[in-house]
Amino acid sequence: MPKELVKGDKKYYQCEECGLWYTDRKTAGKCQAWCAEHKSCNLEIIEHAVKDAPEA
DSSP, X not given: OOEEEEETTEEEEEOTTTOOEESSHHHHHHHHHHHHHHXXXXXXXXXXXXXXXXXX
């Protein structure tokens, strides 16, 4: 399950495998599942990552 971070009124979700952040849990979950199974990132998934990652 992706890690959740709340910053003000926004929520971010982190893939615990590769560390990328997303604005929705579903995409972060897809990223985490892909990374865990393939030990790599999927370009179609990571294009949805947050450009300026929030500080934990």
